[in-house]
Amino acid sequence: MKPSQTALRAWLMLGLLAYVALPWYAQQDSAWYLVLPQVTGGADTANGLVQALLHGRKWLLLGLAGLLLAMAGLSQPPGRDQGRWLLAGGLLGSVGLLASGFAIGAQGWSLAALNAFWGELPQGQFGMGAGGMLALTSLVMLTSFGAARRGAFRGDLTVSASVIGCAVLLALFIAYPVTRALAGALLDEDHRLSALALWDRVGHERVWGLGCLAGGVRCGVAWNTLWLGLATALGTTLMGTVLALMAERASGTGQRRVQAWFKVLSLLPIITPPFVVGLGLILLFGRAGIVNQLLEWALGVTPTRWFYGALGIWLAQMLAFTPIAYLIMRGVVQAVAPSLEEVAQTLRASRWQVFRTVTLPLLKPGLANAFLVGFIESMADFGNPIVVGGQYAVLSTEIFFAIVGAQFDQGRAAALAGLLTVFALLAFAAQRAILGRQRYTTVSGKGDAGLPMALPTGLRRGMQALAWPWLAFTLVIYLLALLGGFVKTWGRDYSLSLQHFATAFAVSWGEFGWAWEGTAWNSLWTTLKLAGLSAPLTAALGLLMAWLLARNRFKGQALFEFVALLAFAIPGTVLGVSYILAFNVPPFELTGTGVIIVLCFLFRNLPVGVRAGTAAFQQIDRSLDEASLMLRASTAQTLRHVVLPLLRPALVAALVYSFVRAMTTVSAVIFLVTAENELATTYIIGRVGNGDYGVALAYCTVLIVLMSVVVAVIQRSVGDPRWGRRAAAPSGVKAT
Numbered sequence: 001m002k003p004s005q006t007a008l009r010a011w012l013m014l015g016l017l018a019y020v021a022l023p024w025y026a027q028q029d030s031a032w033y034l035v036l037p038q039v040t041g042g043a044d045t046a047n048g049l050v051q052a053l054l055h056g057r058k059w060l061l062l063g064l065a066g067l068l069l070a071m072a073g074l075s076q077p078p079g080r081d082q083g084r085w086l087l088a089g090g091l092l093g094s095v096g097l098l099a100s101g102f103a104i105g106a107q108g109w110s111l112a113a114l115n116a117f118w119g120e121l122p123q124g125q126f127g128m129g130a131g132g133m134l135a136l137t138s139l140v141m142l143t144s145f146g147a148a149r150r151g152a153f154r155g156d157l158t159v160s161a162s163v164i165g166c167a168v169l170l171a172l173f174i175a176y177p178v179t180r181a182l183a184g185a186l187l188d189e190d191h192r193l194s195a196l197a198l199w200d201r202v203g204h205e206r207v208w209g210l211g212c213l214a215g216g217v218r219c220g221v222a223w224n225t226l227w228l229g230l231a232t233a234l235g236t237t238l239m240g241t242v243l244a245l246m247a248e249r250a251s252g253t254g255q256r257r258v259q260a261w262f263k264v265l266s267l268l269p270i271i272t273p274p275f276v277v278g279l280g281l282i283l284l285f286g287r288a289g290i291v292n293q294l295l296e297w298a299l300g301v302t303p304t305r306w307f308y309g310a311l312g313i314w315l316a317q318m319l320a321f322t323p324i325a326y327l328i329m330r331g332v333v334q335a336v337a338p339s340l341e342e343v344a345q346t347l348r349a350s351r352w353q354v355f356r357t358v359t360l361p362l363l364k365p366g367l368a369n370a371f372l373v374g375f376i377e378s379m380a381d382f383g384n385p386i387v388v389g390g391q392y393a394v395l396s397t398e399i400f401f402a403i404v405g406a407q408f409d410q411g412r413a414a415a416l417a418g419l420l421t422v423f424a425l426l427a428f429a430a431q432r433a434i435l436g437r438q439r440y441t442t443v444s445g446k447g448d449a450g451l452p453m454a455l456p457t458g459l460r461r462g463m464q465a466l467a468w469p470w471l472a473f474t475l476v477i478y479l480l481a482l483l484g485g486f487v488k489t490w491g492r493d494y495s496l497s498l499q500h501f502a503t504a505f506a507v508s509w510g511e512f513g514w515a516w517e518g519t520a521w522n523s524l525w526t527t528l529k530l531a532g533l534s535a536p537l538t539a540a541l542g543l544l545m546a547w548l549l550a551r552n553r554f555k556g557q558a559l560f561e562f563v564a565l566l567a568f569a570i571p572g573t574v575l576g577v578s579y580i581l582a583f584n585v586p587p588f589e590l591t592g593t594g595v596i597i598v599l600c601f602l603f604r605n606l607p608v609g610v611r612a613g614t615a616a617f618q619q620i621d622r623s624l625d626e627a628s629l630m631l632r633a634s635t636a637q638t639l640r641h642v643v644l645p646l647l648r649p650a651l652v653a654a655l656v657y658s659f660v661r662a663m664t665t666v667s668a669v670i671f672l673v674t675a676e677n678e679l680a681t682t683y684i685i686g687r688v689g690n691g692d693y694g695v696a697l698a699y700c701t702v703l704i705v706l707m708s709v710v711v712a713v714i715q716r717s718v719g720d721p722r723w724g725r726r727a728a729a730p731s732g733v734k735a736t
Contacts, residue, residue, distance in 0.1 A: 004157050008074060008086070008145055015067045015093075015138030019048040022131035024060070026589060032130040039131075048131050059100040063135050066093020070142045083149025090143030097136055101128065101587025127589025140168050153554060158635040163554055166545055170563045173603050177582035178570055185415035201415035218391065222419055225379055225395045228310060229423070232317045232378035237370045239318065239470060240325025241363070242463045247326075248333045249455045268474060270323035270657065271707040273664040273681055275688070276700050277319050278387030280481030281312060290480075308390030316384035319474060321377050325370040327657060328612050331649025332366030335616065341453040352456040359453070365618045368431045369611040375427050376565065376607070379420050382572055382667040395420055400573045400667075410577075417574045421566065428562055478704075485698035500698035520699055523683040530594055530679070531662035534601035538658035539651055541602065542609015546650070547643065549610070550617030551625060565607045572667030575604060580671055594677050597669055601662040609654030616650040655714050660707050 023035050023045050038045040043055045052060040066089040073085025128136065141161055147153070148160035188197040205211075205220060212219040269277060285291050285307035292303035336359060344354045382396040389397060395416050402413035455463070488497045504520035548554075549561055567575065579600055583590040590596040620643070628638040644651075666681045673682045680703060687696040 004078065007157065011138045011141045012067060012070055012074065015135050018131045018134035018138065019064055022047060022134060023129050024048040024051050024131040025126040026129040028126065048135060059096065062096030062100070063093040063139060066090060066096070066139055078149065080150055083146045086142050086146030086149060090139050090146055094136060094139040094143060098587065104586045127586045140165060156635055159552055162544055162548055166548065167560060173599055174566050175563050177578035178566060180582050181574060181578035182414045182418050184411045185418055187411055197411060198415055201412045202419060221393045221395050221398050224392060226423060228313060228394060229375045229378040231314055232321060233371045233375035235318050236321045236325045236374040237367060239322045240329050240370055241367065242467050243326045244329035244333045245455060246463050246467050247330060268478060269319045271660045271711060272478065272704050273684060273700055274320060274383035274666060275387055276481045277316050277477065278384055280477035281316055281388060283480045284477065305390060308388055309392040312388035312390070313385050313392060316388055317378050317381055319477065320384060321374050324373055324377065324608065324657065327653040328370045328373065328615060329366045331612065331653060332363055332615055334649055336362050338453065351453060352459065354453060355456055355459065365615045368434055369615045372427055372431050373608060373611050376424050379423055380570065380572065403573060403577060413574065417570055420570060424565065425562065428565060482697060482701050484693055485701045500694035504695050504699050505702065520683055523678045523680050526677055527663055527680040530597050530601065531659050534598045534662050535655055535659035538602050538605050539609050539654035542606050542654050543613040543647060543650060545610050546613025546617055547639065550614050551622070564610050567603050567606060572604065572665065573670065575600065575668050576671040592674050597672050597677060600668050600672060604665070604668050605658040605661050608657045612650040612653040613647060616647050620646050652714060656711050659710060663703060663707055
């Protein structure tokens with residue numbers, strides 16, 4: 001039997017198994033695997049077949065009918081006729097189940113129509129559980145196989161399943177909740193569609209005013225957000241590129257000894273909760289900070305709040321987002337083929353000419369991707385503007401106060417969030433226009449034993465003059481912030497103490513073993529569990545989408561890429577509220593569970609994996625994929641044995657970023673946590689709200705140490721790509 005037929009049969013059997021062996025609906029008071037003996041019992045625990053035949057939920061027969069149609073198609077030989085059966089069965093089952101579920105959740109005219117067709121529906125129905133999700137997944141896979149059999153995606157089942165599966169995920173967990181939330185921008189106070197409602201919410205001076213250019217106090221929040229995003233994107237791209245070149249290309253005495261420390265310091269901001277940066281900056285530049293105190297002591301300058309505002313936000317975002325640009329650019333710098341630089345040098349080009357005409361143009365995809373990620377991150381950032389923004393308003397803070405403030409205007413919040421989407425679309429279009437149709441391939445099937453060219457002396461010294469002070473400044477900020485966890489009372493009693501660590505992480509040995517007495521243990525274990533689940537899923541899905549975008553062509557590809565990036569364009573608070581609105585009712589009733597937090601982590605952090613993977617793919621020659629396929633390897637085998645080993649830098653970037661952001665994110669999950677699923681950041685925010693800064697900073701210290709260890713383990717486990725190149729000669733030794 002052909003492998004493709006085996007895959008079809010496997011997905012069909014899983015779908016049928018979901019209908020007879022698993023509880024169909026989500027369990028409210030227990031895990032799904034604990035009620036497996038009761039799948040033929042009551043309406044809460046029964047499987048799909050029993051639900052349809054005995055408990056009045058006849059619409060579930062649509063999914064079963066789809067599986068039976070697909071089973072009939074398996075009796076046909078592989079080809080267009082089989083594809084027709086698979087496509088019909090998959091679409092009937094998946095669309096039927098989803099439409100019925102959304103109609104039940106709507107509780108409006110659609111529910112009335114469903115009642116008219118099926119009869120009166122049972123009340124008190126829960127969202128899909130293990131059985132429902134597995135059946136729906138199998139039906140989507142059968143649909144994709146049917147499309148491939150009909151000639152779509154050149155008949156490649158792996159590509160078809162990947163494109164359609166990823167598209168369904170993007171539609172369900174990004175497009176649907178965001179669209180549902182943003183639709184409120186077009187609804188007036190009576191919940192009727194009105195274009196004037198949108199204009200009233202965004203078409204005024206508070207949003208678009210240019211008073212700051214005419215001597216006024218401030219400009220509109222839209223311009224503030226746009227200018228800040230551009231400044232942050234330019235700054236982080238420049239600094240990330242400098243750090244990547246210094247880490248990979250700088251030479252000189254002692255360079256190898258300091259590279260490890262260099263990489264650690266450059267990654268430090270990404271492994272800390274966002275409010276640590278703001279707190280450290282306040283301790284240094286705030287009204288009672290060290291700088292103002294020194295100015296008052298030395299020059300008699302009265303302390304002011306000069307730091308709060310655009311400058312403070314920009315500096316905080318530079319500290320927070322430069323590591324992202326560094327992670328993207330490091331993989332791109334590593335992949336530049338030394339042989340191209342050696343060819344230019346043999347033509348008597350100087351090192352500066354080689355860098356300017358060969359190396360720098362080959363970095364163009366990474367530069368564009370780093371700029372795009374930095375721009376979108378700046379626009380969606382909430383923590384830094386709320387801490388050090390002062391009177392400088394941006395869209396993310398305006399949206400937050402519109403939702404949780406006294407006004408509670410969800411329509412205005414939705415309208416402002418729509419502006420962020422427009423800005424992200426413009427940045428995406430600009431990136432595509434800059435890159436155009438140029439090629440940046442540097443990794444091919446040919447051997448490359450060249451040595452990476454050292455940076456020109458003047459450029460290296462200039463980068464060192466920029467990089468080392470920046471890293472020193474970063475280190476000072478964190479030392480000041482984290483010192484608060486080791487003193488009794490900041491501002492009054494600076495004597496060293498570990499009492500804050502004892503409060504949060506006390507452990508004792510009792511009659512029944514170890515007792516985790518600290519108040520922070522529960523939130524730490526929950527955060528580690530959810531972040532550990534989301535990180536590999538985010539990396540795998542991000543690199544899969546990057547492969548689809550870089551190596552395949554299909555209809556709707558531009559929309560596919562834009563939706564994959566949409567999560568970064570939406571503030572975390574809006575994404576969290578969107579998930580609550582979308583997944584609080586059937587068919588996906590997830591509010592209050594750990595699953596909704598994992599999904600929020602996954603799709604919030606997905607764009608970094610997509611962009612890092614896309615930049616890496618643009619440097620890997622397609623001939624490597626084609627050679628594998630010509631040797632009769634399947635697409636899945638080519639991905640596993642050829643492509644994935646070359647994507648190790650992008651894989652490290654996706655794993656590291658997704659894990660640490662899941663550990664430290666605040667705004668995206670602030671509305672999703674519960675007492676059962678409390679996270680580390682929400683625990684810290686609670687302590688800060690109570691004025692207990694010592695415990696909060698002690699917890700931040702533990703998180704930094706913990707995530708440093710995890711990042712080191714990820715990098716060592718995944719490793720670096722093997723380019724087949726010679727190692728650089730030691731300083732002062734000529735290569736032969």
